[in-house]
Amino acid sequence: MLETDHSKPIYIQIAEWLENEILEGSLSADEKVYSQYQLAEIFNVNPATAGKGLTLLLEKEIVYKKRGLGMFVSSNGHEKLLAERTESILQNQITNLLEEAKRLQIDYPQLLKLIEKAYKQQGGNI
Amino acid sequence: MMTIIECKNVTKSYRSKTIFNELNFTIKENSLTGIIGRNGVGKTTLMKMIAGFVQESSGSFEVFSERPFNSLKVSSNSIFVDDLMPFPQSMTMNDILNECRRFYFRWDHDLALRLMNYFSLHPQLKIRVLSKGKRSTFNAIIGISSRSPLTIFDEPTTGMDAVVRKDFYRALLKDYIAHPRTILLSSHHVEEIEHLLEDVLLIDNHKVLFHDSITALQETFLHITGKEQLILKHISREDIIATKETGPYVILTVKNQLTDDTLEAMRKDNIRISPISANEAYVALTQRTKGGIDDVFK
Structure with missing residues (x-):
């Protein structure tokens, strides 16, 4: 679950793991999220570190806090994550792809053809 | 947040050798702090001063609001675990556990016996027959089972094999989650304990070089x-x-x-x-100006 080279701070890895759980539907809207103590057990880390991961999601309003009850997935948490990932991660990968294409001297129409081909190979219709 | 340990301008020297010069820090209640530093920086001396085993030369130490040296309050609320815990050689492990049960007011005897069983330690054996690794395991079991409000582990894994070390750290974490208390843990294998820690107190060159969360260390x-x-x-x-x-x-x-x-x-x-790992950050912070080992061979 955790990266073995552990160069990425653990609390960020925990936040990302929770985000994936929400994206994949393992945790749905208004469902209770693991407590910092449960996360500490699962990831074998200090509860304070696990708590930082939860705080990250709280700040992004992907989860909300109910006093005395814990953290719950926000009703629009899933959408928020989808939008954020599309924005940042996909955008990032597109930038990388364009830079790589430039390095390999592949022009835009050629690149589009390659994408179409890969898309069809995965069973997609254009 | 309550402060458990307060160290103000503490200086410690042995004869003419200075160990600490104007040490200042505080440790908050129910946190798990790693005491880290290169060999010989005084990690053990510092922890022994906190436990009241060794006197400071000047400055003031307060543990549970008392000077730890000669303090009964500190001694009954804390435990210091290392590989040399001086138990009478003729006692069996069972005798020792029973004595601990009488002394440590939060002692969990059932937990101690379950850990003894898990780590295959036979309570009827006398402690002098134990190997280095088994002896450290036994001491560590006492450290965990005492549930002391201030639990100090000085290089607790000396001699333990890799599997036992991993199990010990996991046991410590689980018991800490279930029964929060203030824990100090020293090691020079930072990569082995970094996941466990909330804070890091890094000693270098007679002073506190860094004292903050493990995450902050990594992000330096x-x-x-x-x-x-x-x-x-x-x-x-x-x-x-x-x-x-x-x-x-x-x-x-x-x-x-x-x-x-x-x-x-x-x-x-x-x-x-x-990003860089906490261990790499520690190495970078404590690097000597002499360069690396490679420079010796140039």
């Missing part, structure tokens, strides 16, 4: 990988803490103080920027 530095000439277009040589050459590329350790613009410009130039 960054790794930058790429062609050296290219990297030096973006940052100056003074920013570089450490350099490692790998083929045509260098991996530089730099302070995490670069602006977003600089980072972005470097990424555009195909320079890889990555």
Whole structure:
């Protein structure tokens, strides 16, 4: 679950793991999220570190806090994550792809053809 | 948050040798802090002063609001675990556990017996027959089962094999989650304990070099990988803490103080920027100006 080279701070890895759980539907809207103590057990880390991961999601309003009850997935948490990932991660990968294409001297129409081909190979219709 | 340990301007010297010079820090209640530092910086001396085993030369120490030296309050609320815990050699482990049960007011005897069973320690054996690793395991079991409000482990895993070490740290974490208390843990294997820690107290050159969360330690530095000439277009040589050459590329350790613009410009130039592990950050902070071991062979 955790990266073995552990160069990425653990609390960020925990936040990302929770985000994936929400994206994949393992945790749905208004469902209770693991407590910092449960996360500490699962990831074998200090509860304070696990708590930082939860705080990250709280700040992004992907989860909300109910006093005395814990953290719950926000009703629009899933959408928020989808939008954020599309924005940042996909955008990032597109930038990388364009830079790589430039390095390999592949022009835009050629690149589009390659994408179409890969898309069809995965069973997609254009 | 309550303070359990307060250390103000503490100086410690043995004869003419200075161990600590004006040490200042506080440890909050129910936190798990790693005491780290290179060999011989005084980790053990510091922890023994906190436990009241050793006197400070000047300055003031307060543990549970009392000076720890000769304090019954400190002694009944704390435990100091290392590989040399001086138990009478003729006692069996069972005898020792029963004595602990009488002394430590939060002692969990059932937990102690379950851990003894798990680690295959036979209570009827006398402690003098134990191997180094088994002896450390036994001491560690006492440390965990005592549930002392202040639990101090000085290099607790000496002699333990890799599997036992892992199990011990897991047991410590689980019991800490279930029964929060203030724990100090020293080790020079930072990579082995970093996941367990909330805070790090890093001792170097007679002083506290760093005292903050483990996350903050990790985020003090960054790794930058790429062609050296290219990297030096973006940052100056003074920013570089450490350099490692790998083929045509260098991996530089730099302070995490670069602006977003600089980072972005470097990424555009195909320079890889990555986080650094807490252990690498520790090594970078305590690096000697003498250079690395490679320089000895030049």
